[in-house]
Amino acid sequence: MFCHQCGDKLVDESTFCINCGAKVDQDNQITxxxxxxxxxxxxxxxxxxxxxxxxxxxKKTLITHSLFPYVIPLISLVLVSVFLIFTYLSEQRxxxxxxxxxxxxxxxxxxxxxxxxxxxxEDAIEIRPDYDVLQQNLDEVNRAQTxxxxxxxxxxxxxxxxxxxxxxxxxxxxxxxxxxxxPLFTSFEVLITAEEETITIEKIKxxxxxxxxxxxxxxxxxxxxxxxxxxxxxxxxxxxxxxxxIAFEEASTLYTDGYFEEALAMLNKGLNYxxxxxxxxxxxxxxxQAITAFEEQAVQDDLHNRTAAVEVTYFDAVLEENGxxxxxxxxxxTATVPIYxxxxxxxxxxxxxxxxxxxxxxxxxxxxxxxxxxIFEGVIEDVNQEAYIEITNxxxxxxx
Numbered sequence: 001m002f003c004h005q006c007g008d009k010l011v012d013e014s015t016f017c018i019n020c021g022a023k024v025d026q027d028n029q030i031t032x033x034x035x036x037x038x039x040x041x042x043x044x045x046x047x048x049x050x051x052x053x054x055x056x057x058x059k060k061t062l063i064t065h066s067l068f069p070y071v072i073p074l075i076s077l078v079l080v081s082v083f084l085i086f087t088y089l090s091e092q093r094x095x096x097x098x099x100x101x102x103x104x105x106x107x108x109x110x111x112x113x114x115x116x117x118x119x120x121x122e123d124a125i126e127i128r129p130d131y132d133v134l135q136q137n138l139d140e141v142n143r144a145q146t147x148x149x150x151x152x153x154x155x156x157x158x159x160x161x162x163x164x165x166x167x168x169x170x171x172x173x174x175x176x177x178x179x180x181x182x183p184l185f186t187s188f189e190v191l192i193t194a195e196e197e198t199i200t201i202e203k204i205k206x207x208x209x210x211x212x213x214x215x216x217x218x219x220x221x222x223x224x225x226x227x228x229x230x231x232x233x234x235x236x237x238x239x240x241x242x243x244x245x246i247a248f249e250e251a252s253t254l255y256t257d258g259y260f261e262e263a264l265a266m267l268n269k270g271l272n273y274x275x276x277x278x279x280x281x282x283x284x285x286x287x288x289q290a291i292t293a294f295e296e297q298a299v300q301d302d303l304h305n306r307t308a309a310v311e312v313t314y315f316d317a318v319l320e321e322n323g324x325x326x327x328x329x330x331x332x333x334t335a336t337v338p339i340y341x342x343x344x345x346x347x348x349x350x351x352x353x354x355x356x357x358x359x360x361x362x363x364x365x366x367x368x369x370x371x372x373x374x375i376f377e378g379v380i381e382d383v384n385q386e387a388y389i390e391i392t393n394x395x396x397x398x399x400x
Contacts, residue, residue: 003024005017098124101123114141114145114148115145121137121141122138140184147173147177148188150173151195154169157169158202161202174192197227207220214247221236224239248279250266263287264291305337311331312394313332313373315327315391327378329376332372332374336370342374342376342394342396343361343394343395350386356387
């Protein structure tokens with residue numbers, strides 16, 4: 001017989017269907033033997049391929065297996081699968097949206113658009129509030145925004161020429177920057193370095209008009225050597241021009257005063273910073289020529305000062321009635337330096353030219369500057385004869 005619920009064949013004498021578990025209704029069992037009008041008393045077994053049939057009012061009805069028990073699980077499986085697929089696709093779309101917002105926010109932040117980056121990250125957090133990395137990104141952007149505001153404040157101080165305060169702010173920011181390793185802060189390091197260079201340059205430009213010493217200017221030039229921007233090059237050129245100007249002016253003064261070596265040293269000092277300056281080179285040649293001429297002249301002057309530093313301009317000797325000879329004379333210093341302690345040596349001869357004796361006279365004043373006139377005079381006693389007197393030598397001293 002067969003189950004009235006699922007149509008599966010029942011085990012003989014069974015109380016429940018082993019397939020669907022339905023209770024067997026003994027009053028309405030479907031037996032294995034069913035009479036057919038054409039083949040009475042013919043036994044039909046369940047092992048044949050024809051499906052079981054029942055007779056109702058003289059008609060046979062085909063009995064089929066019920067599909068209902070399979071439909072519900074199948075529908076449930078389909079619905080769950082659709083739901084899971086929909087959920088997956090929905091979550092994937094959210095992930096893609098969050099990733100796009102995060103990447104766009106990062107691009108904006110790297111360009112310094114922190115306000116836009118903040119908005120994008122907040123939108124992403126609203127979609128995925130449980131993503132910790134989004135909050136970390138937002139915290140970084142907020143720190144970068146605060147840092148940018150502080151840097152702007154320092155730049156404002158610098159623009160108002162409050163350089164000391166600006167430098168203090170930049171130093172503080174540099175210390176803060178050392179604790180950050182986010183790519184968002186990389187550009188700040190470049191900006192801070194550039195502004196520090198700008199402040200250095202601007203401070204030097206303000207000081208330049210008051211600096212009149214080559215060594216001080218050289219220190220400023222050394223400070224600028226570490227900088228390579230266009231403004232620094234312009235200020236370096238300005239400093240070198242001023243060094244040249246000071247070197248030329250001071251050398252000119254020294255040269256005029258006769259300090260040739262000092263003048264030459266000043267020109268060489270200027271040429272240390274502007275080695276090809278034509279003005280300084282030309283003046284250096286002039287001074288070197290002057291030094292050469294001076295040295296040659298110095299040799300001549302030294303010889304002159306040693307051998308011919310005085311010139312007698314007047315000399316007279318008178319034999320007095322008492323037999324004494326009165327001598328007087330003047331001389332002038334032709335030396336190039338002061339001379340002092342001048343002594344005139346005299347030789348006295350008789351009328352026949354025989355040497356009688358010698359004498360000396362001292363020149364007054366004691367020291368003669370170049371061009372000064374000195375006087376010498378005296379009396380030679382008891383000559384008592386006609387005689388003539390000759391200046392045999394004049395001596396003097398001078399400092400080397």
